[in-house]
Amino acid sequence: MTATLDLRASLHGLPGVDKVGVEARAAALATRSVKTTAKAAAIDLAIRMVDLTTLEGADTPGKVRALAAKALRPDPADPTCPHVGAVCVYPAMVPYVAEVLAGSGVHLASVATAFPSGQAPLDVKLADTRDAVAAGADEIDMVISRGAFLAGRYDHVFEEIVAVKEACGDAHLKVILETGELATYDNVRRASWLAMLAGADFIKTSTGKVPVAATLPVTLVMLEAVRDFRARTGRQVGVKPAGGIKTTKDAIKYLVMINETVGDDWLDPAWFRFGASSLLNDLLMQRTKLTTGHYAGPDYFTLD
């Protein structure tokens, strides 16, 4: 009981988020112009940060194998193009991807814990997680119980994250806050701290399954949270915006925001990822434009 009160007290003791201020700050950072060699470097970094994702009911072994092959060699026409950060699939598809990625350095992420709603009993969620890790996933993307969080049962959410973290074993744990359902920036800040206190290795914005996904202001609030958390505890936590990031321009805005908010330490695929699928093709088209000097077209990149 005291533990519950402590958690509630510390989460509600966090300073409130200035909504207008954070939106203005995010909008101001989005106006930077990144060109030529800096742009080329940004595009390559963004490619290395992509979690190439397919989370469809219609995913087949063939489709995820093709996606994994693309993760290894995103641009078959250019051997200097780096590989992506990870492939992200449903647990049932993990074995097929693991075959392709074995020994490549590309991570294999899997969503677990009754993704995307998180509305399932804890033992089902834990079994889901253990299955995914056993099948070869080295990163687990879990969803928090938004219902419990919004009802104020922070201890329930906290204990769930702790239990899933334990079930993960050596695998990295990314905790999806589903910010589109949290309603306020204050809640985003509280949920970020809650997840980090419970042992998350990454905090992630969204499942991509609700209309409002990653936005710049939400990501800014989360970046501030990981920065303050490291200052307080010494432990560094990664951030992953997911959903709705479709263009190179968007991706570069996020990179600028990292650099200005938390600094170079997070400008690395180990600490920042983009959850995306269509973003990669746009990055490749922009990359081709820079290397060849003429505009690229979508006909020359795979559909996935």
Place this chain on the structure above:
Amino acid sequence: MKAADTAWRHTLAKKPPAVTAPAAPVRLGVRKTYKLFIGGKFPRSESGRTYLVNGDNVALASRKDARDAVVAARAAQPKWAGATAYNRGQVLYRIAEMLESRRDEFAAQGVPVAEVEAAVDRWVWYAGWADKIAQVHGGANPVAGPFFNISAPEPTGVVAVVAPASFLGLVSVIAPAIVTGNTVVVLAAGPQAAVTLAEVIATSDVPGGVVNILTGNAAETAPWLASHDDVNAIDLAGVTDLELATELERAAAGNLKRVLRPGDPENDFTADPGLKPMVALLETKTVWHPKGF
């Protein structure tokens, strides 16, 4: 519509009317900035540049405007090609109607009345071809097997056009491209008449993005369109510099674009164009359909 001598500098230089006379108020003319036509809208150039043509301010398109126009044309293409041929014919006929009603405007810009009338007739002529080209250019093929074999013409996609200087020439390169379901990015030579044509097209039920018109220096923007991987064909009808034409052809070879080479500079657009301008921008799809036995 405005006379050539009402440039704003000129107007400002005039002395204001005497203060004492409260007579008839002097009306200030509304001057027009000639803008680009991209995706059904009339934006200024992304670069913010303009240039003067006969005292008018005209937007000077940059490579990024060309890029935006290709995006708009690509987005509009499947729906335009998917519209029924009858519908496309109706839309082209509507362009002819609107052009007819704006004849005076073109005349004021120095386009001879006979040329505007010929342009109206040209739109009507192509409108009629919309639902007939497949009959003439496609058909059933006899094959030695149990197949029903048909060849059907399909639009090639996004077509970049370096338009010739004359107004009739401009219409004669746009109409054959769009009537079959292509979308176009046009680099226009005579900017005022071209933008006025864009206004005609914008009020004729042509979906946004089917025709995009850029004004400015074709030698600057054309190479970007020629090398663009998302452009399927380029018509060099208006290129007069043969060295530039060769350079554009070379750039277009990069993604195996279809190239229509510049014609005779004395090209007579008043002659019957025949089917060639339409057929040149069509792909033939042949289908082998098994006959059930």
